[in-house]
Amino acid sequence: MLTREEILEIDRAISAVPYRKAACIEALKVVQTHRGWISDESLRTVAGYLEMSVDDLDSVATFYNLIFRKPVGRHVILLCDSISCWVMGYEQLRERLRDHLGIDYGETTADGRYTLLPNPCLGTCDCAPALMIDNDLYRKVTPEMLESILSKYL
Amino acid sequence: MEKPLTQHIRADGKPLSLNEYERVGGYSALRKVLSGMTPGDVLNVVKDSNLRGRGGAGFPTGLKWSFVPQDGPRPRYLICNADEMEPGTFKDRLLLECTPHQLIEGMIIAAFAIGADVSYVFLRWAYREAARIINVAIHEAQEAGYLGRNILGSGYDLAMHLHTGAGRYICGEETALLNSLEGKRAIPRAKPPFPQVSGLFGKPTIVNNVETLCCIPPIITHGAEWFRKLSLTSDAGTKIYGVSGKVKKPGAWELPMGVSLRELIEEYAGGMLDGHKFRGALPGGASTDFLVELDVKMDYSSVAAAGSRLGTGTVVVLDDRTCPVGFVRNLEQFFAQESCGFCTPCREGIPWIRNILTAMENGEGMPGDIDLLERHARGLGPGHTFCAFAPGAMEPLQSALRFFRDDFIRHIEEHTCPWREHPVNDHNSRGFVVPHLQTNYHAADTH
Ligand SMILES: Cc1cc2nc3c(=O)[nH]c(=O)nc-3n(C[C@H](O)[C@H](O)[C@H](O)COP(=O)(O)O)c2cc1C
Ligand code: SF4
Numbered sequence: 001m002l003t004r005e006e007i008l009e010i011d012r013a014i015s016a017v018p019y020r021k022a023a024c025i026e027a028l029k030v031v032q033t034h035r036g037w038i039s040d041e042s043l044r045t046v047a048g049y050l051e052m053s054v055d056d057l058d059s060v061a062t063f064y065n066l067i068f069r070k071p072v073g074r075h076v077i078l079l080c081d082s083i084s085c086w087v088m089g090y091e092q093l094r095e096r097l098r099d100h101l102g103i104d105y106g107e108t109t110a111d112g113r114y115t116l117l118p119n120p121c122l123g124t125c126d127c128a129p130a131l132m133i134d135n136d137l138y139r140k141v142t143p144e145m146l147e148s149i150l151s152k153y154l
Numbered sequence: 155m156e157k158p159l160t161q162h163i164r165a166d167g168k169p170l171s172l173n174e175y176e177r178v179g180g181y182s183a184l185r186k187v188l189s190g191m192t193p194g195d196v197l198n199v200v201k202d203s204n205l206r207g208r209g210g211a212g213f214p215t216g217l218k219w220s221f222v223p224q225d226g227p228r229p230r231y232l233i234c235n236a237d238e239m240e241p242g243t244f245k246d247r248l249l250l251e252c253t254p255h256q257l258i259e260g261m262i263i264a265a266f267a268i269g270a271d272v273s274y275v276f277l278r279w280a281y282r283e284a285a286r287i288i289n290v291a292i293h294e295a296q297e298a299g300y301l302g303r304n305i306l307g308s309g310y311d312l313a314m315h316l317h318t319g320a321g322r323y324i325c326g327e328e329t330a331l332l333n334s335l336e337g338k339r340a341i342p343r344a345k346p347p348f349p350q351v352s353g354l355f356g357k358p359t360i361v362n363n364v365e366t367l368c369c370i371p372p373i374i375t376h377g378a379e380w381f382r383k384l385s386l387t388s389d390a391g392t393k394i395y396g397v398s399g400k401v402k403k404p405g406a407w408e409l410p411m412g413v414s415l416r417e418l419i420e421e422y423a424g425g426m427l428d429g430h431k432f433r434g435a436l437p438g439g440a441s442t443d444f445l446v447e448l449d450v451k452m453d454y455s456s457v458a459a460a461g462s463r464l465g466t467g468t469v470v471v472l473d474d475r476t477c478p479v480g481f482v483r484n485l486e487q488f489f490a491q492e493s494c495g496f497c498t499p500c501r502e503g504i505p506w507i508r509n510i511l512t513a514m515e516n517g518e519g520m521p522g523d524i525d526l527l528e529r530h531a532r533g534l535g536p537g538h539t540f541c542a543f544a545p546g547a548m549e550p551l552q553s554a555l556r557f558f559r560d561d562f563i564r565h566i567e568e569h570t571c572p573w574r575e576h577p578v579n580d581h582n583s584r585g586f587v588v589p590h591l592q593t594n595y596h597a598a599d600t601h
Pocket of ligand 1: 206207208209210211212213215218235236237238239240323324325326327328329361362363364366367541542543546
């Protein structure tokens with residue numbers, strides 16, 4: 001079942017396009033924002049609401065990097081692993097995160113707090129290395145800064 | 155030096171509000187257009203200005219617009235490509251976050267010129283701040299009567315929507331972008347038909363880059379000749395250039411089209427970091443060939459003559475303390491992950507390249523590897539794949555094999571990477587993804 005809030009937001013997306021199905025990426029994002037990830041159950045619900053087949057919707061859901069078809073932690077760390085951040089040493093950040101949180105790419109901490117994912121270029125290459133946690137961007141990150149940044153996300 | 159794109163940007167980096175933008179002459183170009191110019195007049199000015207697309211391909215903007223059939227079906231669409239995901243590229247972010255109204259004004263004028271009824275900003279997911287800013291700006295423009303029905307009493311109607319993506323580099327390719335906007339997998343389309351004739355939802359559509367559209371209001375205000383003269387060369391206008399890597403002052407600057415790579419790196423970026431020497435640079439993002447000479451004018455034709463492409467004009471510098479093989483491996487890892495998977499050479503070939511480069515980095519390169527890489531670079535070059543993604547991915551590889559060949563050979567002969575302390579741990583020696591990395595978060599790269 002979709003919540004009233006979810007329906008409201010999905011309907012708004014539908015109003016910007018000529019037919020329901022065209023709003024499916026936005027609909028997945030709406031549901032993911034509320035529920036953290038897209039479970040099979042959520043997928044079926046959204047497909048039903050948009051009058052499309054579940055498989056059709058899953059083919060879209062699995063295509064995009066930021067639609068999560070597996071559970072993620074309460075906070076998702078997107079570590080930029082593209083060229084400028086690589087040159088400026090993002091690998092040290094990955095190591096520090098691995099030491100500090102005990103997780104590598106694709107993994108979630110045992111307490112369900114963080115998931116770590118690599119992400120293509122965050123478009124802030126003059127301030128590399130960079131990462132995002134949820135909706136927040138951090139630039140010129142050093143390994144020493146990580147602990148205090150992470151502590152803001154409970 | 156005139157800076158029509160960035161002159162009004164606030165020092166604190168906050169977006170210019172509608173009021174602030176109007177106070178410095180904002181929306182006067184739109185008023186000029188709607189109070190007497192015909193769509194044909196606008197088209198002619200843009201054609202005369204010699205504006206070329208800033209999204210990477212450099213296609214003449216006026217010419218592109220002229221392909222929209224006059225009596226074609228409706229609605230027609232104008233799309234701003236704000237998917238900026240090319241590694242090393244951070245120029246559109248600046249415009250989106252700092253001068254949202256100049257973009258919107260440019261979009262309305264472009265939409266008027268092609269007779270569009272609906273417009274979309276296609277913004278990549280990761281630009282959260284830009285999303286908030288553009289949403290506010292669209293709302294402000296609607297309230298002020300610059301968008302919606304009967305704009306400024308002219309009888310012209312235009313709706314504008316913001317679409318934020320779900321993260322996939324190929325969405326930036328304009329036909330893949332159309333599929334994504336239609337709620338599909340972002341797989342490129344066959345051309346023809348070109349989007350100008352049959353694009354979004356099968357209707358005539360123009361896709362233009364953020365920076366391209368931001369050039370439109372000043373062109374209308376000051377004229378085509380003024381715009382052409384901003385440049386130092388035959389390619390008109392100013393350009394937002396950027397430099398990242400081991401330089402003293404990485405950043406982005408609006409400069410006359412045609413400044414040299416040397417000026418960019420030595421003057422604007424403050425030169426190389428102490429203890430680092432310049433070895434080469436990608437002139438315009440990940441999909442461009444290395445340049446190793448600094449005295450190249452950064453315009454479309456000069457960079458092409460030097461064997462590369464201007465691309466996005468945002469330079470990524472390779473220094474002497476960074477491994478060229480590792481550098482290219484990082485790029486090919488990106489391309490392997492982001493390949494849309496539709497055609498075989500790209501889907502299978504790029505991961506193979508990535509694996510060979512990883513093996514080289516880990517001291518497991520073999521004597522035939524350089525030949526194998528060169529064969530791939532040819533086999534995935536122009537004409538062998540469904541879209542321009544794979545040829546773009548081959549540009550840094552083929553040029554690295556030419557300019558830094560000795561470094562590739564050294565990796566193989568010495569069975570180690572001279573620069574690297576720890577092995578690359580994304581993938582094992584010659585092949586397969588380490589099991590814990592099979593997350594399904596990235597659908598295209600799970601084999
Ligand atoms: C793989 C690939 C990715 C692209 N990514 C972008 C992008 O993020 N932004 C962009 O404006 N153009 C991108 N382009 C170019 C677009 O296809 C298109 O040419 C451009 O948006 C047209 O706008 P312009 O004429 O104003 O340059 C990409 C092209 C390819 C092949
Ligand atoms: S070249 Fe690559 S990105 Fe382009 S269609 Fe083929 S698989 Fe997709």
